[in-house]
Amino acid sequence: MSLTSDIQAAIIKAMKAQDKEKLSVLRMLKASISNKQIELGHELSDEEVVAVLASEVKSRRDSINDFKKGKRDDLVTMTEKEIEVLKTYLPEPLSEEQVSKMIDQAISNVNASGLRDMGKVMGQLSSRTKGRFDGSKLASLVKDKLGA
Structure with missing residues (x-):
């Protein structure tokens, strides 16, 4: 259904x-x-x-x-x-740990090397996390990982 x-x-x-x-x-x-x-x-x-x-x-x-x-x-x-x-109609929310693993995977998929690749990484993640994780928090986590 x-x-x-x-x-x-x-x-x-x-x-x-x-x-x-x-x-x-x-x-x-x-x-x-x-x-x-x-x-x-x-x-x-x-x-x-x-x-x-x-x-x-x-x-x-x-x-x-x-x-x-x-x-x-x-x-x-x-x-x-x-x-x-x-x-009650949204899918189960993702934990930060799950999102962190997804970010690592997306970074390796697009061979991201710095903040200028953030758009590519976010493009990979946004559809998979839509409605399951806060978008601004996701962007912040990606920025932290790419900036490190």
């Missing part, structure tokens, strides 16, 4: 359970997936759906920072709950 159909089944389940908070988040996610499908002009693969999920989670994390600055604890709590719902 595809990720999109899992999400659709979860929407139906949330409707039957009258779980308004979860239903709201899932409907927003479904709308984002539909918008991406229209933009690309085809049914989304599971990898593309994961990218949409990752984007939704990132957007909510950014919102949490703004809410904290504005001392809106009620919105922080609500947004954290939304992130928890979205995380």
Whole structure:
């Protein structure tokens, strides 16, 4: 079963359970997936759906920072709950140790010798870590390894 159909089944389940908070988040996610499908002009693969999920989670994390600055604890709590719902559909996150091994492998694959090869290394890694590891943290780790 595809990720999109899992999400659709979860929407139906949330409707039957009258779980308004979860239903709201899932409907927003479904709308984002539909918008991406229209933009690309085809049914989304599971990898593309994961990218949409990752984007939704990132957007909510950014919102949490703004809410904290504005001392809106009620919105922080609500947004954290939304992130928890979205995380259930993301693949298992990668540990730093796993990512470190992937970086070493990518560096050897492209014969990277310094920071100017960072784009090549990131190109190898970004699709494999999308939605499973923070992109800015990944870039920082790659930069550290290439700079060393």
